[in-house]
């Protein structure tokens with residue numbers, strides 16, 4: 001079993017465990033095991049493949065809008081039919097194309113040297129500069145270059161979500177999210193087709209007619225993450241004040257149930273491990289790869305988020321087959337950030353975003369055309 005699947009098991013376990021109860025036909029004593037058994041690796045792979053048909057799904061382009069439509073159609077086909085959209089405007093001019101660094105060398109941090117990373121973290125070991133590719137011509141595959149040719153324009157944006165309505169507490173909900181937009185002129189399969197497909201797979205499993213959860217669960221596919229979390233920020237700005245309001249009064253319907261927690265997924269495919277001194281990051285997943293569950297120690301809800309993170313870690317220990325989970329406290333640069341002072345928020349990633357050096361290498365490599373091809377090969381050969 002691979003790491004991604006292990007992550008899914010932990011997530012299902014955590015949500016069901018926290019969401020109070022689940023009823024499946026002829027349910028044995030542990031309903032989590034029933035849902036875990038319904039996860040389908042082939043369906044997950046097919047969804048990633050489906051997302052890559054829209055290239056990198058960069059915000060502000062037709063390929064991004066088509067991907068939002070496709071995601072909504074998939075959610076409905078799973079039975080998560082109450083889809084809705086958040087609409088907002090993103091007016092910032094797009095970044096001009098820039099050449100990605102051609103060659104990177106690792107730089108060693110000396111013993112005792114304190115070098116600051118993102119999210120109040122401290123970098124250690126070998127590091128590589130963060131250089132996301134913003135040059136269409138760096139894509140050497142002509143088909144991918146053509147698919148991603150349109151550059152973004154400022155204007156209206158949309159993102160889609162659907163909701164599993166709770167059976168006994170429809171006025172409270174978990175938000176489970178991933179960002180569907182990408183960049184780099186490849187297929188954005190890992191960042192973040194992998195998280196998007198994961199959230200969609202969870203929507204499929206939880207939407208089965210025989211599954212009931214006490215509380216509601218919202219499956220949200222954010223847009224504009226790569227430009228600065230504008231999609232999740234728009235959601236918070238538009239909907240935070242609607243929480244827990246019954247509308248119309250007496251109807252038992254809650255357009256925005258009160259938020260219990262926000263759980264984000266970004267880059268779920270594999271953990272490369274530390275770069276070598278020459279700056280090369282292994283293309284293979286390391287056997288000791290782990291799942292990083294992060295909260296932000298500076299958040300207003302840090303204590304509750306920490307407990308949630310360890311709940312996920314415990315779920316991993318109970319249900320995962322191979323890869324362990326580690327808890328970190330430097331959650332940053334992800335769609336759970338706009339929620340973290342309002343509700344317990346955590347982020348699941350293949351690596352700690354802020355303080356592990358391979359983060360830089362992975363981001364850089366994924367944005368390179370050669371690595372894009374490698375990503376495709378790995379996903380489609382994966383089994």
Ligand SMILES: [Zn+2]
Nearest residue numbers: 191192266267
């Ligand atoms: Zn991402």
